[in-house]
Amino acid sequence: MTNQQSPPGDTDTGHDPPRRDVDLVTLLERLLAQVPGRTQKDLAAESGISYPTLNAWMNRTRGTSRIDPEKLRSMVEVFRRWGVRTTPREFFEAVGRPVPGPSGDEREARLLKLYRQLPEARQRALLKDAEMMLQVSRIT
Template structure:
């Protein structure tokens, strides 16, 4: 593993461990200042988030512990398209959640192939188990 790669598989250019206590509002504020000419409305539009929701996160009037991981990743991608260096790790840490492991196409395809081979009752059980694992990972 290189210095530029985290254990979650995300490249981590310029990750500053001193910023681990940064909440989502502070992170977004900092990253928006690195994207001259871009606004909260631009970020909301680019990431597929309603502007009132994003604004509430930035004003700390709405909690962020249940933000959909795909929304976090969408914000990362929006900033990257704007030339701002950031990582999913920064966003997950900012909302106080464990950083999901890497999910390559190959791994997802294998999981889907196995899932499709299971009888329906086992598919439902697998989903329940996966949801339980996710809940436990959010607590620990």
């Protein structure tokens, strides 16, 4: 089990400062060691990441700071299916990024409904604002 455990449904979105003592490679090696018989290829296949990409992360020949948040969440879910307790927080901290808030179908549907009601110029402005918010959140 990992040091930071929480129930499987917990997205753990607190505001603790990111830990920099564990990078993604260290985290993945530790979690893979908890599932004998599972390999990097298994993780890549089940999480929808190409094996060459995952292998490049593991060999530290490709950076991890810009990994799509959904790929990080996907790896969390794969490890959970394999019986390993882990959290999105561990993965986001391992790549040096703040943990995004939980996304739920209801919240996303509400946002999409509001977006579709806006005139085109306002839709473009909303997208631009959202992109700026994301950039600022990555800096701070």
